[in-house]
Amino acid sequence: MVSISDRTRVRQTDQGQRLLVPNPAPPPPRELPAELLDALRNGPFEAALDAAVRASGLSLERIQHRLAERGVEISVTTLSYWRRGRSRPERPQSRQAVRLLEELLGIPTDGLVSLLGPRRPRGRWVNRGTEVLETEHLWREYASLPELLAELGSTDDGLLRVAAHDAYELDAQGTAARLTTRLTLQATRERVDRCVVVLSGEDPDRELPEFAEVRNARLGRLRSDRSVPLVVAELFLDRTLSAGETTLVEYTLRFPGSGRPSRECGRGFRAPARLYTLEVAFHPDAVPVRCLRCSSAAATGEPVSAEPVWISAAGRAHAVFEDPGPGFRALRWEWH
Structure with missing residues (x-):
């Protein structure tokens, strides 16, 4: 029995023979700009997201399209609000979108999520001092x-x-x-x-x-x-x-x-x-x-x-x- 590791793939030839071919080595991780590294280290979330978007060179429309391809529907307006600190990802789907953003923007796992902290409490029993109206x-x-x-x-x-x-x-x-x-x-x-x-x-x-x-x-x-x-x-x-x-x-x-x-x-x-x-x-x-x-x-x-x-x-x-x-x-x- 042949064991196939993560670094090996199976290729089908024209003659129907199967050959074991080594996978190409993954590209080296992208070096992140100093400004982005500082924002990921010190926050806040919106500063890190803004720096990541600018470093990626992607428009918010393109980011939205790629998220949609992964099954997460987030509007361009919402992405803009997150980027400017207008609002924060609170709902489970929003947090899932942040996870995908880390991948799409080449950010280390939990780089953005860790800046969000725990979800903010909601509901009628929330302490009055935390209430904020949209x-x-x-x-x-x-x-x-x-x-x-x-x-x-x-x-x-x-x-x-x-x-x-x-x-x-x-x-x-x-x-x-x-x-x-x-x-x-x-x-x-x-x-x-x-x-x-x-x-x-x-x-x-x-x-x-x-x-x-x-x-x-x-x-x-x-x-x-x-x-x-x-x-x-x-x-x-x-x-x-x-x-x-x-x-x-x-x-x-x-x-x-x-x-x-x-x-x-x-x-x-x-x-x-x-x-x-x-x-x-x-x-x-x-x-x-x-x-x-x-x-x-x-x-x-x-x-x-x-x-x-x-x-x-x-x-x-x-x-x-x-x-x-x-x-x-x-x-x-x-x-x-």
Whole structure:
């Protein structure tokens, strides 16, 4: 009996004879770039995946096609989200895809999987501090938002809004004229260099807001949908942050022209924050008769809580939200 090892194969000749032919030696392993080796060693997952994709020279469309040939269906958008840190592979099929990615991209076994760690807990009993809302859920009525965010490469900028302070000023017609925002931000991963801002309005016929001033950052790309209206902006930080580092960013928006009277102002939170302060200054000629402090699960959802807020003699109202969880926090008012 002849034993055939892994290095030997059987060949059928034209005469029907069978010959034992040594298999060719496997090609030597591809030498990985230093940047990729460093990312595989230190993470995070998205940095390693991005470096691996660039080193392979393959497009995401080609990678998706090769995964599909292996029976794993993953969209190009999902691959892009993984690569940019927008989301992480959590489901069993997604983890299987990562295993195949290691093979397709020439990465050592477990090189990517080891950077994922254990699956994140899900469900209603998850500790409140770990809750994170998908941006699309927070702004679920805005169908064009995912595309606008995709054009900027990511919806998760890797920044925790530790504290936020929004100060609105309204004009004599009751429309927003100016917004000054101060943010205390903390990086949740390595190499964070930008802050993504989502702005929505109430009047599609009005001109889009303009950034009048930005501090500790500079304005990057802008994407908008005037039919909503909706604006997505990126602000490049003055320096790249490591995980745990903090920075302060301040910007002022000017709302040109005029439009329908505003009925609310507020901010959406994907993850829990520590403090949110919201104030609005009404024009002396346009002071509402009632103002409410509201919390809801989404930007356009019905409030789960609404409490009256005092409007001062100077026409000012404010609300302080301590430890706001994921969702939308706002001031809403009635003109009549």
